[in-house]
Amino acid sequence: MRVQVVLAAALGIGLLPGAALAGGLDLPIVYSARQAGMGGTAIAGVNDASAVFHNPAGLTGVHGLQVLDNLTLVLSNLETSPGYPNQNVQTGNSLAPAPLVTAAYRVNHYVAVGLGVYPIGAVSGTFHYNDVNGIPTLNSQNTIAFEVSPAVAVTPFKELSLGVGYRVTVVEFQRHLGGESNPVLVDVDSLGANFTGFRLGAQWHPLEELSLGLVFRPEVTVTTSADHGHLLGLAASNIQATLAVPSKIGAGARLDLESFSVAADYEFVWNSQFKTIHLSGDLPGQAPISTDFVFNWSDSSTIKLGAEYRLTPKIALRAGYAWDGPFANMHYPDTFAQPSATGNYLTLGAGYKGETWAANVALSYRPDETTVIQTQDIASQAECRFCTYAGTYSSRLDMALLDFSKDFDL
Secondary structure, three states, rough: OOHHHHHHHHHOOOOOOOOOOOOOOOOOOOOOOOOHHHOOOOOOOOOOOOHHOOOOHHHHOOEEEEEEEEEEEEEEEEEEEOOOOOEEEEEOOOEEEEEEEEEEEEEEEEEHHHHEEEEEEEEEEEEEEEEOOOOOEEEEEEEEEEEEEEEEEEEOOOOOOEEEEEEEEEEEEEEEEOOEEEEEEEEEEEEEEEEEEEEEEEEEEEEEEEEEEEEOOEEEEEEEEEEEEEEEEEEEEEEEEEEEEEEEEEEHHHHHHHHEEEEEEEEEEOHHHHOOOEEEEOOOOOOOOOEEEEOOOEEEEEEEEEEEEEEEEEEEEEEEEEEEEOOOOOOOOOOOOOOOOOOOEEEEEEEEEEEEEEEEEEEEOOOOEEEEEOOOOOOOOOOOOOOOOOOEEEEEEEEEEEEEEEEEEE
């Protein structure tokens, strides 16, 4: 019953249906509008209910009860060659929502608690094309990782806050490949959860104007399951898909002056932990069947910079930049994975703070990431059955964000 309740709650918030998203299982900028406007910087400076996602130590910045909701609209487009060399087919522009719902409560001077539900990333998209034999083909994937996370933070003394979040990591894995009318080469629609994750965070204020932060999230492995489906064109039962959500560590600093603030974050993701999506299933009267989608990503770094100027005590303007290092492996090109290229994010935002509420908006623009892959770069089909072909690989990803928070004096 515990698994069914958590999955239903998480799926109920509506996650990225049909989006064409190419990225790691973490997007550098995704929540919330207040932090996104400053290039996604949050580790040292977050002090609202979204700290459940960014750094649980920041929950101690909440007074009374706070509810914070964020909606991120993602506009994306992918280009790849899934059927034959230099096919260069695109998904076309897709618009999809990514919501974050969080709440936090300051129990007393020393303790605060929070709860959040949110997607952490996705690798998704849908291609319609004719294969090398002219057969209309459907090639779609919808891999979404999201979390349900209760958290607690304590302030052992005035300058230091420590936080821990318990992570229930849920993955939905849908993969359909084959003829447009009957895609049975791979036909899987599965769901699973991991209940062993956590997130640790700290914020230290050595000076009134200066905040420093640390946050760490260890790897979790999620196995999704489906009662029936198809693998390699064969009808199978008890299908399972296993993948890893990689470890991530981050550090940040924020300097707050009278009307101006600057912030910087550094994040390191052990993307090398995401090697394959392993599929297996049972065949009636035969040995079990299995196959792998191979990725073999590399570890990567992300650098985020942001600034905020407060026109008045209520109105703030923000700008930022994020550099996201490459991690995809061009030897194992995948239909939906991000190209092996650097990502550059430019952000703008604004916010208004009322007496008991606040609203923020932000825009994030990322120029197309493009890589040209040659045939000699690609692993053999024996090593990578589902690798795609030589061609131009590109990914577009722009976002608009809106958040609203309300404080209740309890």
